[in-house]
Amino acid sequence: MLTVHHLQNSQSERIPWLCEELEIPYDLKLYERDPILAPASLKALTPMQASPVIxxxxxxxxxxxxxSGAIVEYIIHKYGSGRLALPPSHPDYADxxxxxxxANGNLQPAMSGLFRVAVTDVDPEHPIYNLAANAVRKVLAHVEQRVGEATWLAGDEFTAADVMNFWxxxxxxxxxxxxxxGYPNILTYMERIANRKAYKVAMEKGDRGRExxxxxxxxxxxxxxxxxxTIFL
Incomplete structure (x- = not known):
């Protein structure tokens, strides 16, 4: 049995959501933050001491x-018959x-970087703060443009690329x-995903009651x- 070790309110929400989209069986084990990072029981599973883990x-x-990227690819190809990934022959493969x-190369690092700067009370006028804020502006502008011209990030089809970026x-x-x-296309895109049955089910199972x-x-x-x-952009 595939077991998903999910730290609540974290990017590991990608994994139960993916399993629901693929309609494959899995056992979901939940962990609460302690108080910010993963609890000891989850840390003990991997050298990086973080989730997601399967x-x-x-x-x-x-x-x-x-x-998470490795887990998504593992599940898609081992249990999902390649569904939610696009093959090299697909015209939208590069996208x-x-x-x-x-997701993990730009969007999440930019968001995490600004969080780390803001929480340490760096003055918003400081060059380090401006650098972090500019990185977030850039990634959000890129997403805003893309979902204004395409229904999903890869094109016309919902794929694992959407699963990876959404959290x-x-x-x-x-x-x-x-x-x-100020990002109307992103808000419309978020609404499309929020209405997906698999996303609703995964959130109910893994993050019920989350804001x-x-x-x-x-x-x-x-x-x-x-x-x-406060975050200043």
């Missing part, structure tokens, strides 16, 4: 895989590759509380930090 007894009783890797626009905003009101981060105004700052701060 174990797969069908492959090997000792099988453990981390890194699929770009956006699949954009950075939603749950990550609890840590980097951006107001997306909604689907609208334009920023959500509340994550309470586990014990402080409040």
């Amino acid at each position: 174990t797969d007894e069908e492959t090997d009783p000792d099988f453990v895989l981390s890194e 699929y590759l770009h956006w699949f890797h954009f 950075s626009l939603t749950g990550m905003r609890v840590f980097t509380p951006l107001d997306l009101s 909604s981060c689907l609208g334009g105004p920023p959500p509340k700052v994550f309470a586990g930090l014990g402080k409040t701060y």
